[in-house]
Amino acid sequence: MTVELIQLLTPEGERVDNPEYPLDDVDIKGLYRDMVLVRRVDTEAIALQRQGELGLWASLLGQEAAQVGSGRALSHRDMAFPSYREHGVAWCRGLDPMKLLELFRGVSHGGWDPEEHKFHLYTIVIGDQTLHATGYAMGIQRDGAEDEAVIAYFGDGATSQGDVSEAFNFASVFNAPVVFFCQNNQWAISESNERQTRVPIYQRAAGFGFPGVRVDGNDVLACYAVTRKALKAAREGQGPTLIEAFTYRMGAHTTTDDPTRYRVASELETWKLKDPIERVKSYLARGGEADGSFFEQVETEADELGKHIREACRAMPDPTPLSIFDHVVAGENAIIDAERAQFAAYLDQFEEAAR
Amino acid sequence: MTVELIQLLTPEGERVDNPEYPLDDVDIKGLYRDMVLVRRVDTEAIALQRQGELGLWASLLGQEAAQVGSGRALSHRDMAFPSYREHGVAWCRGLDPMKLLELFRGVSHGGWDPEEHKFHLYTIVIGDQTLHATGYAMGIQRDGAEDEAVIAYFGDGATSQGDVSEAFNFASVFNAPVVFFCQNNQWAISESNERQTRVPIYQRAAGFGFPGVRVDGNDVLACYAVTRKALKAAREGQGPTLIEAFTYRMGAHTTTDDPTRYRVASELETWKLKDPIERVKSYLARGGEADGSFFEQVETEADELGKHIREACRAMPDPTPLSIFDHVVAGENAIIDAERAQFAAYLDQFEEAAR
């Protein structure tokens, strides 16, 4: 099988037309702005982790186009199920980045309202969310909501998990309106693609009975167009699509990871030439669609965002000891209540002592 | 995609040649005999269950060709990992049918030595054995044993289980010498194929990076030839193959099942015309390869086998109460020893009382 990669904007910033994926109304400047801002969120978060303000951070560096392109392709009614690295998608859904920092700071396990921005909580157990997305899509079918679809995000490594194959199969058998968006960033921590699959990931879909397509994951226009088309097909009752966004994890797996142990620096260099943001910038500049002031303005915006994040992060209050017992169950639970009471009494001893 | 079905013997008993699958030395009379005898094992077992001698039986009726064809394609060094319906494969491996009846009578959970006949214990949890087979094949690679391969048996329903997809992927990534033999008997208890997959099962393999082929599962010659070829490829380092044997479960799922609740009788009628044994008989008869005496002789053999099974089954001793504690662990375990001692003492009370 020949592996074809859908690309609408070359690394050099030249537009390529593809009749299957027309690009009419897309706001390229907006996409550029999104990518710059989410990259800034990422940079700030990494810095904050270094300073001990965050316990951990999973960087999206290099995956901005895959996330912003697919994220902007979603309608406000579509539901997204992220993994743990989808900060760019979160941004497109309108979720306050501080919510993400809360999780990585260790102040909560997430705690935002998924329905408010149609963006589910981060899922850390690899692959689990693909079944949740599929089930949610089965709910959409039952509601007869023809203007809604679901998108499930996961990585190349996740494709090895049984749950992901089960999600592919459930979605196919029930013809559920879900788009499987795999960001193939070439690495699962220290394991490269050949440890996960012998053939291109997008080809996995055919064996489950639905279309798979590989898109240049560093091309925000292609990611936008391909995702939009797949979502449309899903809404129109054509079932699932697997999108493999071929991209690269430019940073470490997380702030605790040391990529020098398992991959060569030259790899990063070649991918830098395909930077998702640079190519849009040169396209906008060359085509005259944007001038210096636009780029400056976005930079200023980024600076302000960065400032806000640094301040807001440090200002985050820690949870109270007794909050440990909150929201475990909806109903009554005498066991939890008893433990809470006993622990409260225990803590009071020290209060007493302190007096 | 066009679905092609490999067939070397038509339902009417005519030979079809296929250059890819030459049939030189095959002992067709032997295959016929195997099928007749395993069908008799099956018939007797069902009868014994009716009479309360077995707790349960999973009938292979209709799947004799798939099992005998693939089973006879195995070399004596190849290892087989069955599910729970592979009585025909067990037969080909030389396992005493009484061992199978032990399990279904409730005298043991299996208890035969898998290495003796290169036939692993039955696995009842759907799909689990496909990973064991893959791991065993990875061991063969490490042993550098180029004349060994593994075959894993499972059903159409099993293909939905995450573990089976994981087995496909591990086998592909590690290029393990394992043949995945799926008996698609059209039903997973009451669920037909469309509840399990939207495309033909054999197509699942391509998405994992290895070949898949569909064979007429009621054609013992095709099953033999296709399996032999796949095993040869595995031994030669070409990695896994998925074989979908297209067949039919002519009986109930097990003796506790009532198929009239979910499938129409006409379905069985059409499949009866494709009976795996009949077509071989007519082929042998027409070609004059076998005369009446041969068929009679096989019948007599079957009758003797049946007699033996009936007697041996009733003669099976029940396990002793204290055997419950045997073979839980290889090493010492004070907890188990204490429980055994206490239970033994408890049982003695009644002995005492009885005196």
Place this chain on the structure above:
Amino acid sequence: MSTGDTTKLTLSRALNEGLRRSLDTDPKVMIMGEDVGKLGGVFRVTDGLQKDFGEHRVVDTPLAESGIVGTAIGLALRGYRPVCEIQFDGFVFPATDQIISQLAKMRYRSKGQLTLPVTIRIPFGGGIGAVEHHSESPEVYFAHTAGLRVVACGDAADAYTMIQQSIACDDPVIFLEPKRRYWEKADVDTTAPIEDALPLGKARVVVEGSDVTLLTYGPLVRTCIEAAAAALEADGRSVEVIDLRSLSPLDAGTIAASVAKTGRCVVAHEAPVYAGLGAEIAARVTEQCFYHLEAPVLRIGGFATPYPASRVEDHYLPDLERILDGVDRTFRF
């Protein structure tokens, strides 16, 4: 209001009626699992429901337990109330990750903004002469998992009400059904309003007694009731039998009140004693009733072995004799 008149139903039938009632009253209720449609489940608990409520509400799923629970979670996030059927106890394990890491924790993860009203029905326990993996008692795996409710019904009447309460409950519920009791009948009042039923978290004193407390649940409830009768007859011992019904959380109050009264306690379940639910009960009762206990809480249960071949399972399962033996032993202290 209850018209008072009851009907005799098997436990399996009572569940069927309860499910029907839930499907009737709440359009968001769904049933999903293997063979739950035309076949009505291998135990016929969902018999006729797909015919009456359609394939969209009673769904035959692909053969994948993780997929069943995982998609049920997604459906619950969408506002549905899925009731998942796990065909047999031994087949719940492929779904463990979705149950422990997702179903049980999502509400907590969301700071209470998400509720997952998913009910997972599991026929459990032995005694039906089945092959391996069909006689397991996995309750403690779930009881130890925070965020789940774990309940077990002991007779048809509770089966009918508890399944409805579980489905109505906003928390995920592991609903354990005593498979060898499916065919046993009891009086069920299908006219009584569900609100009047004993709450899901409450234990029930099924036999009042004063000498020793016998705690159990699921398939052994009936066995323990018979044991109480036998003990009274044999040596005039008054055994109080409590059907725990809720395994997580435990109704500690009801248990402690009884043990404070009797001073002796025996726990019986089919699951292996080692690190089984009986351990939690024994530890808790001892903490709460230390000065009342005349003897240590004794545990009667399965052995620290896999479930044995069916021809010998009667020796593995706690029967009337072994339970009485346990009761006797508490009087030897």
Place this chain on the structure above:
Amino acid sequence: MSTGDTTKLTLSRALNEGLRRSLDTDPKVMIMGEDVGKLGGVFRVTDGLQKDFGEHRVVDTPLAESGIVGTAIGLALRGYRPVCEIQFDGFVFPATDQIISQLAKMRYRSKGQLTLPVTIRIPFGGGIGAVEHHSESPEVYFAHTAGLRVVACGDAADAYTMIQQSIACDDPVIFLEPKRRYWEKADVDTTAPIEDALPLGKARVVVEGSDVTLLTYGPLVRTCIEAAAAALEADGRSVEVIDLRSLSPLDAGTIAASVAKTGRCVVAHEAPVYAGLGAEIAARVTEQCFYHLEAPVLRIGGFATPYPASRVEDHYLPDLERILDGVDRTFRF
């Protein structure tokens, strides 16, 4: 024979040396898991092993825990001794079915004709400021499962010997590593013959005492040793600390002997108290030492909640103060 001279090693390094020793002495020993190769595991426990023993013996697997354990079973059937690394406690659950239904039961199923010498290494427990699923204590799920050995090391010296004993053991072993202690050093005698080491099933009295028995394992061993010192200093209480080491089977003899002596017992673990291993210990100790106990066995552990966000985990985890509080309470009876 031991030359007596020891080296100071971190727990993680001690495991690495132990694994190296096992790979060296038995060509059938293999290591498999996610990122165990070039990376050496996220905790560097397998650091350098792939380089020295090759990709066939130290295998980076696809990202699938069920696949890792399932293929390890197949490799064991072929005569290998796979050591599977589960990257974090919270990720063992996808492998539950293969562990509970296959790994634990296959020997029994085969009437002792099959042995599965598979070791499953699991970094467990909290205290490292991690995100969700990285601080779980799943031990009781496995302790309740017949057919498995469950062990936990508490310091580098035990880590070094116990990992080798586990790999040499013919039974499947769930090997729990106290992740927050990986970087703590202890004297390890790498010259001592493994045969001289304390057997895998034995508990170890790490602090002798006479007033109360404090039972623990894994990450809390050190905390309990500190608690014992504090108790002695604060109010002259003599606390005997026992590192259980083996969670299944329990070394009931060593435990009972201590409690018979002290008359008081406290169990501490990070896992939720509810239906946790402490329950089994409390129930068992009470049965065995009923007349010796001056107070009920008290359990100090995690709460009946999911593991909380890391900024508040110090309140969830039993620390020196909470353990001492438990000790104090046993003297109020």
